[in-house]
Every structure is written in C-alpha cells, then in structure tokens.
Amino acid sequence: MGQSLITAIRDNTGSSKSRLSKKWAKSIPFLLMLPALAVMGLFALFPVINAFRLSLYDKQLLNPGETFVGLDHYSQLFANGEFINALKVSVIYVAGSVALQFLVGLVLAALLSAQGVKGKRFFRTAFIVPYTLSELVVSLIWLQMLDTEFGIINYFATLLGADPQNWLFDFALPAVIVANVWWGSTFSLLMLESAMQGIPKELYEAAEVDGCTSWGKFVHITLPSIRYVSLLNMIMITLYTINSFGIIFVLTAGGPLGSTDVIGMFMWRSAFQFMDLGLGATISTLIFVVNILITLVYIRLFGLNTLKEGA
Amino acid sequence: MTNRKKSLGIYLLMSAAAVAIAFPVLWMFIMSVKPTDELYQFPPTIWPDKWEFGNYTKALFEAGIDNGLINSLILAVGTLALSVTLSFPAAYALAKYEFKGKTILLLAILATQLIPGMAAIVPLFDILQRMHLVNTYTGLILIYTARTLPLNIWILKGFFQSIPNELIESSMVDGSSKIASLYRVALPLALPGIGAAAMFTFMQTWIDFILPLTMLFNEDKFPFSVMLYKFVGDPIMGTNYGVLFAAAALGTIPTLLIFALLQRFFVQGLTAGGVKG
Numbered sequence: 062m063g064q065s066l067i068t069a070i071r072d073n074t075g076s077s078k079s080r081l082s083k084k085w086a087k088s089i090p091f092l093l094m095l096p097a098l099a100v101m102g103l104f105a106l107f108p109v110i111n112a113f114r115l116s117l118y119d120k121q122l123l124n125p126g127e128t129f130v131g132l133d134h135y136s137q138l139f140a141n142g143e144f145i146n147a148l149k150v151s152v153i154y155v156a157g158s159v160a161l162q163f164l165v166g167l168v169l170a171a172l173l174s175a176q177g178v179k180g181k182r183f184f185r186t187a188f189i190v191p192y193t194l195s196e197l198v199v200s201l202i203w204l205q206m207l208d209t210e211f212g213i214i215n216y217f218a219t220l221l222g223a224d225p226q227n228w229l230f231d232f233a234l235p236a237v238i239v240a241n242v243w244w245g246s247t248f249s250l251l252m253l254e255s256a257m258q259g260i261p262k263e264l265y266e267a268a269e270v271d272g273c274t275s276w277g278k279f280v281h282i283t284l285p286s287i288r289y290v291s292l293l294n295m296i297m298i299t300l301y302t303i304n305s306f307g308i309i310f311v312l313t314a315g316g317p318l319g320s321t322d323v324i325g326m327f328m329w330r331s332a333f334q335f336m337d338l339g340l341g342a343t344i345s346t347l348i349f350v351v352n353i354l355i356t357l358v359y360i361r362l363f364g365l366n367t368l369k370e371g372a
Numbered sequence: 373m374t375n376r377k378k379s380l381g382i383y384l385l386m387s388a389a390a391v392a393i394a395f396p397v398l399w400m401f402i403m404s405v406k407p408t409d410e411l412y413q414f415p416p417t418i419w420p421d422k423w424e425f426g427n428y429t430k431a432l433f434e435a436g437i438d439n440g441l442i443n444s445l446i447l448a449v450g451t452l453a454l455s456v457t458l459s460f461p462a463a464y465a466l467a468k469y470e471f472k473g474k475t476i477l478l479l480a481i482l483a484t485q486l487i488p489g490m491a492a493i494v495p496l497f498d499i500l501q502r503m504h505l506v507n508t509y510t511g512l513i514l515i516y517t518a519r520t521l522p523l524n525i526w527i528l529k530g531f532f533q534s535i536p537n538e539l540i541e542s543s544m545v546d547g548s549s550k551i552a553s554l555y556r557v558a559l560p561l562a563l564p565g566i567g568a569a570a571m572f573t574f575m576q577t578w579i580d581f582i583l584p585l586t587m588l589f590n591e592d593k594f595p596f597s598v599m600l601y602k603f604v605g606d607p608i609m610g611t612n613y614g615v616l617f618a619a620a621a622l623g624t625i626p627t628l629l630i631f632a633l634l635q636r637f638f639v640q641g642l643t644a645g646g647v648k649g
Contacts, residue, residue, distance in 0.1 A: 087471075089465070089469070090465035090466075090469035090471050091465075091471070093461035093462060093464060093465035094461070094462040094465045094466070094477075096458045096461075096462075097458040097459055097461075097462035097521050097525065098462070100458060100514060100517050100518050100521065101481070101484055101518050101521050101522070103499070103514075103518070104496065104499070104514050104515050104517070104518030104519075105484045105492075105518040105519065105521075105522075106484060107495075107499065108492035108495040108496050108499065109492070109495070111495035111498060111499060112491070112492065112494060112495040115494070115495055115498055120498075122497075123501075125501075168389075169389060172382055172385055172386050172389070173386075175379075175382050177375075177379055178379065178382060178383075178386075182635070184386050184390055185635065186631075186632055186635060187390035187393060187394045188389065188390065188393055189631060189635065190393065190394050190397050190628070190631075191393060191396070191397065192631070193575070193579075193624065193627040193628045193630075193631045194397065194579065194624055194627070195578070195579035195580070195581055195597045195623060195624070195627075196579060196580070196581045196582070196597075197581040197597040197598075197600055197601055197620075198400070198597070198600070198620045198623065198624055201400075201600070201604070201616065201617070201620055202396045202397070202399065202400050202617075202620075203396070204604075205399075205403065205613055205617075206396060206399065210412075210414060211411070211412055211413065211414050211416060212416075213399065213416050213418075215414075216414065216415045216416055219415070243393070243396065246393075275378065303491075304490035304491055305490055305582075306490070306582070307581050307582050310582065311601065311604075325490055325491070328491070328493075328494065329493070329582070329586075332493075332494045332497070333497075333586055338494060338497070338498060341494040342494045342495055342498070344494075345491045345492065345493070345494045345495060348491035349491050349492075352491065356483065
C-alpha cells in the first residue's frame with residue numbers, strides 16, 4: 062500500500078493527470094484500511110509471533126537482557142508436574158464451562174422464543190444482567206456469596222437441611238465453573254436466541270398441523286435449524302474460556318493445592334509473579350497453538366465457503 | 373386450556389430463571405447498603421434492617437473510587453474514539469471497493485477475532501515495554517483498540533453495504549472528493565452501526581480487569597476494577613464488603629444502564645458481527 066502511494070507521487074512528476082488519479086483511486090481503499098490494519102498487526106497479530114520468539118529466550122520481567130535458550134522452556138514445561146496438572150484442570154474447567162454455558166443459554170433462549178410469550182424484553186433484561194458486570198465484580202459477588210461463615214449460599218444450604226460447606230476449598234473447581242457459567246451464559250443466550258428468531262414460522266405451523274408436540278418441534282425443527290450457530294457458539298465460548306482466568310484469579314488464585322490452577326492462571330503466575338517472561342511466553346505460545354487448532358476445526362466444520370459468504 | 377397451562381409453565385420457569393440469574397446482582401446492591409455489623413452475621417439478612425448509604429460516599433470519596441471511575445472512563449472513551457475512528461474508513465473500504473485479496477483480508481480480520489487476547493498478555497507486555505508504553509493509558513488503549521477493531525469493522529461493513537452506492541455517487545457529481553463524500557454521506561447513514569460498535573467497545577473496555585492489573589503500576593492510574601481489587605484485604609480499609617460493594621455497584625451502574633436502554637441495539641450488533649460470519 063505504501064508502494065502505490067510512492068508510485069502515485071512519482072507518476073505525478075512525469076505522466077498525465079488521468080493516470081495519476083487512476084493510481085490514486087486504486088490506493089484509496091488501502092489508505093483507508095492502513096491505520097486499522099497497522100494497529101491490529103502490531104497489537105493483535107504480532108503478539109502471536111512475539112510469544113514464540115520470547116519462548117526461545119531466557120528473559121526476566123523488567124529486565125531488558127535476554128539469552129537464547131532454544132526449546133529449553135518447552136522440555137522444561139512438559140517435565141513440570143504443575144504444568145501437567147494445569148492442563149488437566151483446564152480441560153475440566155473448559156469442558157464443564159462450555160457444556161453448562163451452552164445448555165443454560167439454550168434453555169433460556171428456547172423459553173424466550175416460545176410462542177405467545179409476553180414481556181420478553183423484561184425477561185431478556187433479567188437474563189442479560191450478569192453480562193454487564195466486570196469480571197472482577199462477578200468474582201467479588203461470588204466470593205462473598207460462597208463465604209464459609211457469612212455467605213448466603215451456606216444459608217440456602219442450611220435451609221435445605223444441608224451442612225454449611227467450605228465451597229472454595231472443598232468444591233473449588235465446581236464453584237469457579239458455576240460463577241463462570243453464571244457470567245457467560247448470556248452470550249450463548251443472545252446468539253442462540255437470534256438464531257431461533259431466524260427460523261421460518263411456517264415450519265412450526267406445518268408441524269402443528271401434523272400434531273407435533275412442543276418437545277417434538279424443539280427436537281425436530283429448532284435444534285437442526287440452529288446447529289451451525291450452536292457450533293459457532295461452542296467454539297467461541299471454548300476459546301473465550303481457555304483465554305480467561307479473571308474469576309479464578311480472584312476466587313481461588315489457582316488453589317487450593319492447584320485444584321483450580323488453569324493454564325491461564327499458571328501462565329500469569331509464571332510471568333508476572335515469578336517474573337519468568339520467557340516461560341510465560343512459552344505457555345502463551347502453547348495456548349495460541351490450541352487456539353489456532355480450535356479455529357481450524359471451526360473452519361473445517363463450517364467450510365471456508367460459509368466464511369467467504371459472510372465476507 | 374392446555375395452551376394456557378403450558379404458557380403458565382413457561383412463565384413459571386422464566387420467572388424462576390430470572391430470579392436465580394438476577395439475584396447475585398441484586399445481592400450486590402443489597403450488600404452495598406448494609407451497615408458493617410449486618411454484613412458479618414449469620415444467617416444473613418435478605419433485606420437489610422438498616423440502610424447505610426454512607427457506604428457510597430465512603431467508596432467515592434474516602435476510598436477514592438471516584439478517581440478509578442474517571443480512569444475507567446478515560447480508557448473506555450479513549451478506546452471507543454480511536455477504535456471507531458479507525459474502523460470506520462476500513463469498513464467503508466471493505467464494503468465499497470473491490471481489490472485483490474479482499475476475501476483473504478476479511479478472513480484474516482475475522483481470524484484475529486477468533487484468537488482472543490488473554491494468551492497475548494505476556495508478549496504484549498514485552499511489546500509495550502519496548503515501546504515504553506508499560507504503565508500508560510496509551511498502551512492499554514492501543515491494545516483495546518486492536519481487540520475491538522475486528523468486530524467493529526465487521527459491524528460497520530454490514531451497515532455500509534446496506535447504503536446504496538447511488539447515494540454516495542450522487543454526492544460526488546458536484547465535485548466533492550471521495551473522502552469528503554464518505555464523511556458527508558456515509559457517516560450519518562452509518563450512525564446506528566457506529567452506535568452498536570461504540571457500545572461494544574465501551575463495554576469490553578469498561579469490564580476488563582486482568583490487562584490493566586498487569587500493565588499499570590501506579591495506583592492513581594488504576595481503573596475502578598483494579599482499584600477495587602486492591603481493597604480486598606486492604607490493611608487500612610480491611611475487606612469492608614459494604615464499601616467494596618458500594619464501589620462495585622457504582623462501577624456497574626453505567627454498563628447496566630447502557631444495556632437496559634440499548635438492548636436491541638446490542639443484539640443487532642452481535643448478530644451483524646458475530647453470527648452472520
């Protein structure tokens with residue numbers, strides 16, 4: 062794009078005016094996109110490359126010096142029990158979060174899309190509320206609600222005849238999953254509901270004539286019609302869950318005994334608590350590889366053509 | 373009869389879900405008006421015996437959350453301004469011009485949206501350090517801008533595509549240049565799209581926590597979220613949940629209002645940017 066600018070300027074000195082304006086016209090879209098692409102290139106794309114580069118160096122936080130160590134960090138990581146543990150915890154955390162988040166979103170979307178329901182706006186607003194909260198505020202609310210001594214969840218538990226629990230110790234992983242699902246289900250709800258709105262009403266009317274039950278309509282019409290959006294939704298929330306750890310950071314900081322130490326948490330601690338930027342970058346690189354693999358699955362499942370149509 | 377029964381069942385289910393989902397947020401507001409002794413009693417009072425609005429003034433003026441809210445506003449509005457300004461011409465170019473490699477470029481932009489930024493926090497720290505932008509708003513705003521650009525470009529592209537070319541061409545007959553016509557004609561017509569993009573950007577920036585926690589060191593620069601986090605277990609403030617939740621509520625009210633008022637806008641934007649692809 063810089064090239065065409067230079068050519069345009071050079072042409073200005075020699076050739077005719079019409080050729081100049083033609084060159085200019087050609088470079089206009091690139092000039093329009095240049096600032097946005099530059100910012101994205103430097104702060105969205107380059108970090109992926111930089112993570113890999115850094116992973117090959119021994120580099121401490123706040124220290125400008127770096128030494129090349131090759132793939133040392135990688136072999137170090139796979140011999141590290143904490144890292145292996147983080148992988149296992151991440152799989153459970155992500156699988157649990159995604160499955161529940163999708164299910165809750167689906168049920169809420171189905172309820173909102175039910176025929177003849179009034180007050181949709183009110184209910185949708187109530188369902189959306191968690192999404193307006195900062196990750197930190199979500200964590201603080203759950204931290205207080207799960208409190209062993211004063212928490213309201215233990216109060217509800219005693220009402221139901223159960224003993225008070227030390228939730229963030231004995232049930233740490235389920236507790237952080239619940240908090241995360243509570244926060245994230247809105248996103249699934251919004252996506253799935255808009256997909257359901259796109260289903261032609263005639264399909265349901267025809268099914269009704271055939272004497273189809275509500276459940277039958279849901280299974281035979283709604284679910285097949287939203288399968289692509291569902292898949293897209295699951296992939297998006299999978300990526301999102303892998304790449305976020307704020308709730309865990311505040312609620313458990315990875316503990317107790319590493320039971321909630323997801324990969325993002327492990328990465329953050331390595332880089333910013335133990336000041337090992339090189340090791341942190343190595344974990345980042347591995348997370349990026351997983352992200353890219355999931356993205357490829359996405360492209361494979363949807364087909365590149367679906368993407369191009371959107372483009 | 374069965375239909376009425378069925379819809380009654382749906383209303384019951386939806387009401388139960390609404391209560392369960394909204395409760396933690398209501399709880400935050402309830403906690404924010406409880407006096408200290410009521411916060412530490414079991415069983416907890418669902419409805420406070422005494423209302424303590426002093427938590428709010430304490431949060432704002434003694435704990436200094438006012439400063440945090442202003443910082444959050446600077447970050448969110450700065451990002452919003454930069455991201456919309458940059459995505460606007462880019463989206464226009466992608467909607468109205470044909471050029472080689474356009475599809476690939478669009479896919480690449482979409483791909484950056486699919487690779488979320490949290491894993492980038494370590495390499496980004498390194499990049500900011502090299503640019504001397506650690507502990508600055510500029511650094512954070514640039515990262516947020518890069519993160520929100522893909523979605524904003526996609527949203528705005530959709531709006532531009534719906535503006536007929538004739539409208540823009542007719543404005544060029546009287547000799548106005550392409551760029552000028554872009555702003556004169558397309559800008560007003562794309563306002564709803566800009567609104568949706570602006571809202572997304574504001575929300576995303578406002579609720580972020582880990583990034584400013586990592587990239588900012590000076591307390592007077594902290595956005596409200598990081599400031600709030602520093603109060604948990606603070607030696608002076610203690611963990612005074614009353615003040616803490618008053619502060620949390622203050623930080624939540626802006627996004628809650630935006631959402632309640634512009635809900636349809638938001639869903640529309642989400643559909644245009646995320647689902648259609």
